[in-house]
Amino acid sequence: MSEITDIVVIGAGNAALCAAIAAAEEGVTVTILEISSAEEKGGNTAYTHGSIRFAYENSEQVRTLLPDMTDEEFNTIDFGTYTKEQFFDDLAVMSNYRTDYDLASIMTKMSYDTVRWLTEHHVNWIPIYGRQAYKMENKFNFWGGMVIEAVGGGKGLVDALHREALRLGVKIHYDTAAINLVTANRTIEGVIVRNGDQERIISCKAVILASGGFHANVAMRTQYLGPGWDTVHTRGCKYNVGDGLRMAMSLGARTTGNWSGAHAVCGDRYLQDYKEGFQKLSFPFGIMVNQQGRRFFDEGENFRNYIYAKVGREILKQPGQVAWQIFDAKVKPFIREEYNGRHITKVTANTLEELADKLDGINKNGFLKEVETFNESVSESVAFNPNVLDGKSAVGLAVPKSNWANTLDEGPFEAYEVACGITFTYGGLKINKQAQVVHNDFTPIAGLYAAGEIVGGLYYDNYPGGAGLTSGAVFGKRAGEHAGQYIQKLKRLKIKTT
Numbered sequence: 039m040s041e042i043t044d045i046v047v048i049g050a051g052n053a054a055l056c057a058a059i060a061a062a063e064e065g066v067t068v069t070i071l072e073i074s075s076a077e078e079k080g081g082n083t084a085y086t087h088g089s090i091r092f093a094y095e096n097s098e099q100v101r102t103l104l105p106d107m108t109d110e111e112f113n114t115i116d117f118g119t120y121t122k123e124q125f126f127d128d129l130a131v132m133s134n135y136r137t138d139y140d141l142a143s144i145m146t147k148m149s150y151d152t153v154r155w156l157t158e159h160h161v162n163w164i165p166i167y168g169r170q171a172y173k174m175e176n177k178f179n180f181w182g183g184m185v186i187e188a189v190g191g192g193k194g195l196v197d198a199l200h201r202e203a204l205r206l207g208v209k210i211h212y213d214t215a216a217i218n219l220v221t222a223n224r225t226i227e228g229v230i231v232r233n234g235d236q237e238r239i240i241s242c243k244a245v246i247l248a249s250g251g252f253h254a255n256v257a258m259r260t261q262y263l264g265p266g267w268d269t270v271h272t273r274g275c276k277y278n279v280g281d282g283l284r285m286a287m288s289l290g291a292r293t294t295g296n297w298s299g300a301h302a303v304c305g306d307r308y309l310q311d312y313k314e315g316f317q318k319l320s321f322p323f324g325i326m327v328n329q330q331g332r333r334f335f336d337e338g339e340n341f342r343n344y345i346y347a348k349v350g351r352e353i354l355k356q357p358g359q360v361a362w363q364i365f366d367a368k369v370k371p372f373i374r375e376e377y378n379g380r381h382i383t384k385v386t387a388n389t390l391e392e393l394a395d396k397l398d399g400i401n402k403n404g405f406l407k408e409v410e411t412f413n414e415s416v417s418e419s420v421a422f423n424p425n426v427l428d429g430k431s432a433v434g435l436a437v438p439k440s441n442w443a444n445t446l447d448e449g450p451f452e453a454y455e456v457a458c459g460i461t462f463t464y465g466g467l468k469i470n471k472q473a474q475v476v477h478n479d480f481t482p483i484a485g486l487y488a489a490g491e492i493v494g495g496l497y498y499d500n501y502p503g504g505a506g507l508t509s510g511a512v513f514g515k516r517a518g519e520h521a522g523q524y525i526q527k528l529k530r531l532k533i534k535t536t
């Protein structure tokens with residue numbers, strides 16, 4: 039059966055839904071293609087905490103996004119500030135100044151207005167207590183430029199945006215894969231889709247690609263990221279296998295960004311792929327050691343959400359591609375909720391010697407010597423404060439610890455075995471300021487847009503937490519608006535010529 043629509047959006051996560059909603063608001067017809075079932079909808083968004091990064095000038099600006107917050111609750115919170123300039127600088131510094139400055143500028147400048155737009159579309163938010171702020175002296179002090187998350191996490195965000203899309207008349211086809219793009223004279227004319235054993239063409243004048251990168255494609259991971267990446271845990275959506283990239287590249291779409299880089303975190307060694315609860319991200323408050331018992335990176339280099347996405351790559355370099363996170367009783371109150379899940383590889387002991395005996399595959403003597411040396415190097419003249427870069431360091435070591443260095447000397451002790459898990463890939467399609475996909479000759483492919491993780495050029499080597507939902511929302515909205523305006527222009531030209 040043939041189908042005609044103005045715009046086809048490929049994907050049904052945050053970027054795709056923002057694109058569909060924005061396009062519908064331009065008065066055009068929109069169809070979403072989702073390869074998964076309705077129950078699995080949402081792509082990588084459904085696997086996130088729903089945390090989103092945006093620029094704001096003061097706590098009052100954040101409060102406008104939290105209409106149900108009482109004065110009493112607000113008085114216990116200090117959201118601080120996170121300016122557009124700080125956001126831009128984070129993207130620049132963390133990419134070693136490789137980020138696409140045009141895209142980064144749009145993303146940071148539009149971040150707050152886009153979150154307000156999401157709020158107007160019935161996405162509800164709550165402060166990220168416990169992960170981005172700890173209560174010290176009766177006050178929650180937020181840090182790291184990330185202060186709110188969607189109610190219900192990523193799934194809550196997906197559900198809210200799906201409801202909005204349906205309310206605006208967007209049609210959603212589940213269990214439907216996009217196979218190829220149909221073009222004439224390098225202009226979009228439709229999409230070949232498959233549902234079950236049936237293939238058909240949906241005619242349209244614009245396509246918005248929001249189907250993610252290639253993190254779930256083992257062959258592409260090995261081809262582009264290199265040896266060892268075929269063995270890592272695969273987090274998130276199992277359908278992000280690079281199909282959108284393949285379709286666009288077959289039209290001569292230009293690629294850009296860090297194709298040998300990826301968002302790679304640490305998490306439970308034995309959890310199966312595509313399962314929730316993998317991440318174990320409280321490592322800044324303890325130490326992490328390899329099978330030789332040695333520390334191998336600065337666990338306190340920066341706030342967790344500025345370093346967590348590169349830790350997986352460091353673990354991948356270690357013997358056996360595994361590590362152990364070690365904590366003592368002093369920091370137990372600051373350990374994140376994911377450490378209490380059912381699927382964890384954990385050992386506990388009252389002494390370090392007993393703990394070492396339980397650490398599978400570790401060099402016991404090497405581990406005990408490492409802890410002894412670490413404890414002797416910890417500065418006791420600085421107070422521990424989890425809400426700031428406290429400067430409580432362990433120095434004079436081959437691998438220093440810059441902040442939150444506490445001696446490991448108070449039992450019971452806990453250890454968690456972790457490995458590398460890939461979340462999404464950094465390389466992708468080149469888009470212009472209007473989110474149009476660019477051809478290899480640097481001209482836009484008429485009617486083709488992209489948003490979300492399929493877009494390259496923003497992240498290199500590292501990634502600030504919460505920025506993925508931001509870039510997806512900002513450029514999804516932008517793609518939908520410009521695609522809708524493109525369709526309306528085509529309709530006006532048709533009326534004029536007839």
